[in-house]
Amino acid sequence: CLLPEFNQTSYKLVFEVSDGVLSVDEIDYKVIKRVKINKAPVLIQNISNLNIIKNKNITVDLSEYFYDEDNDVLSYSYYGVDNISVVIEDNIATIIPDKGFTGKKYMFFKANDSEFVGFSDVFSVNIVEELVREETLQKERVVINRPVKWVKKVKLDSVKKNVAINITPLLKIFL
DSSP, rough: OOOOOOTOOOOEEEEEEESOOOOOOOOOOOOOOOOOOOOOEEEOOOOOOOOEEEOOOOHHHHHTEOOOTTOOOOOOEEOOOTEEEEETTTTTTEEETTTOOOOEEEOOEEOOOOOEEEEOEEEEEEEESEEEEEEEEEEOOTTTOOOOEEEEEEEEEEOOOOOOOOOOOOOOOOO
């Protein structure tokens, strides 16, 4: 029979016999311990490089990036860098740049299951004055000896002052 969670000294064997005879010459038993092998948390997807507008925060749900096969509760920490603070509550990391800071830093997160640690990739945190997104709206098919035209649109997430936009000049290629 299987008696989990008992030690070698806590067994008491009781025989109850009714209308019969029981004869026991010997009793032998072994206690086999099953050892649960804990596995380290693993990174299930890389954390993308992050862009943050100056004086704003960004949050990262770390449970989307780490997994523990044993379903252990994970605690998180991070590699600290100058000019950026991180507050971690449960699985949510809030990345907070220092007020007025702009620049690029590199960091990573650690997931700990109390026995083992898993690491994220190293990703950049780029704090900028304004986020500028460039989108290609329309691309024409390229045909040799014909002009090529495409339209680009620039979007600003917020505008607080004049913004300079560089447009790449047309290049002439001669074969």
